[in-house]
Amino acid sequence: MDVLIVGASAAGLSTAEALRRLGHDGRLTLLDAEPHLPYDRPPLSKQVLAGAWEPERARLRGQAQLDALEAEFVRGERAVSLDVAGRAVTTASGRVLRADAVVLATGLTPCRLPGQGGLAGVHVLRGLDDALTLRAHLTGGTRLVVVGEGVLGGEIAATARGLGLEVTLAGLGPAVLGDQLGPFVSDLLTRTHAARGVRLRLGVAVESLEGEGGRVT
Ligand SMILES: Cc1cc2nc3c(=O)[nH]c(=O)nc-3n(C[C@H](O)[C@H](O)[C@H](O)COP(=O)(O)OP(=O)(O)OC[C@H]3O[C@@H](n4cnc5c(N)ncnc54)[C@H](O)[C@@H]3O)c2cc1C
Incomplete structure (x- = not known):
């Protein structure tokens, strides 16, 4: 059975780890819009924002742990549509990923305020x-x-x-x-x-x- 997980952050990554722990030996793909390796968000508004930590220190897992998952990481690709019946996800670049099961672990996006669009000097903090x-x-x-x-x-x-x-x-x-x-x-x-x-x-x-x-x- 092939599993595709959309969102390779805390939830997506721990789902992948749990599947392997439970004996899943099929293909495992983790797709994420972020170009970065999975990282922890809590330090972003604290140590990383204060400049006390280099961003690498916020990584959720080391390279060896990621390798041990024997998963394919597709990074920097945003999923834009899901064909539920066909179990297929299409990314913004037009790539189609198919699997027997698709897990959605896409988290949240920050609220935006009226008037925010296009104004310089306005930030959101999510990634x-x-x-x-x-x-x-x-x-x-x-x-x-x-x-x-x-x-x-x-x-x-x-x-x-x-x-x-x-x-x-x-x-x-x-x-x-x-x-x-x-x-x-x-x-x-x-x-x-x-x-x-x-x-x-x-x-x-x-x-x-x-x-x-x-x-x-
Ligand atoms: C700045 C900050 C500080 C925080 N501090 C704390 C704290 O101190 N303590 C605490 O308990 N919690 C904290 N949290 C909350 C905690 O980080 C979240 O609860 C946690 O990240 C949720 O994990 P998740 O995997 O469900 O979602 P996320 O971490 O949001 O991950 C979702 C992933 O899905 C990807 N994704 C979304 N849409 C798509 C798409 N269409 N295609 C491909 N990929 C997609 C995103 O790129 C992202 O990597 C903080 C959050 C933030 C933002």
Whole structure:
């Protein structure tokens, strides 16, 4: 039985490993739009963004572990359609991959805000390249507005503030990580951000982004 896994990150890779562990000896293909070898996302908003880690340190597995899977890694190719009946996936370059079983492990994509398209100076943080691009812009004198008072927003605000930037954190909830941590801990966290100099604009829905001369203001 041939298995094709779309998405070679934490979920896709551990599915491949579990299949091999359970004795699957058929062909195994992992397809991912990313050009990079599988990497862990948690350090992207912390050590990688702060410049404390080289990107290689965030890799999920070493080369020997990947080789031991005896899988084919197809990287840098985005799946654009799935033929369920025919068990076939077509990529953006027109390549067709067939298998007896297809696993979709494609994760999430960040929300975008009205007005975001085409404006310079706006970042999302989901992948390694996003983290490196944002990192390159986190230089002294830059004013940063982080939209989202959840886990990533809080981490990015703290990391950027640690690098000396002027940071404003805006979000819908009344406290940083309020939904996840409850009032006591989120209140403590909110006060810690404020004490470290993060300007908080909480209980605020960001409706759209505005720019001047093609650059966000
Ligand atoms: C910056 C950041 C920090 C985080 N920090 C933490 C943390 O501290 N603790 C924690 O528990 N969790 C954290 N998370 C969440 C954690 O990383 C995710 O839960 C985890 O990555 C989910 O793994 P996944 O394999 O399901 O999806 P993803 O890691 O999103 O992987 C999906 C993969 O599918 C690929 N893909 C998507 N669409 C296609 C397509 N059409 N064709 C081909 N390939 C495709 C993508 O390129 C990607 O490699 C963080 C996430 C981010 C972004």
